[in-house]
Amino acid sequence: MLFRASVHVRSFGLRKRCFASAAASFRIPVIDFSRFREARSLAEKKETANEIVSAFKNSGFIYVSNHGISEDTVSNVFRKSAEFFKLPESVKAQLAWEDPRSNRGYVQIGRERVTQSANAAEISALREKAPDFKETMEIGRDWDSEWKNQWPKESDVPGFNKTMLNFFQTCHNLHVEMMQSVALGLDLSQDFFDRKIDQQCHNLRLLSYPPIKRAFLDGDGQARAGAHSDYGTLTLLFQYYLRR
16 A cells, blocks of 8 residues: 655654644644654553644645754754855766666756656656756665765765754655654554565755746746655655745
């Protein structure tokens, strides 16, 4: 059974349970995940697990507070990500993503067009007409024998490799806990998914949306990132907050 859902993880904790509304008719529940992680009984865990599965069935998304990843950790990842994207295009191009099966390396602005379409010709036409105006850096498990990560030189972005590998593992650990909650919410044993995700076939994707003029986005079909469905089991989306 493949349970497709997206988890939006907020790195800035919410103090009470509430609902975040993206539109008047669409609500995304906020889940205090510490109630699952710190539960003193299976019954307490199942209460939160049921809320999570119910949210996935009804909205497909949740906001997660108190997920165990510190604000400092997330902020440092964003700092290193910003340092990478500030590199000259010629340097980033040497780390270019080469094979769609690998999901490793740098993807320049205009190379990708995400869409709900599964038709190769239609996707190609959309990419030609209105490519996504964003750039990404894709990172996978570093011990993979077939697909290798494309790392920048340490002198170009000091600490980048170590920061991303540590964060990759941190996100995997949260992924395991989230899937344990999903298992309980589906009336399965808590460890049902553990051995199905232990190979860590994940993708850590750094995203950059460079400044553009509003008129550019008014073009037919133009978007920063088109509407799409993610693959895999969960998407952990971390947001960056600018502080004034």
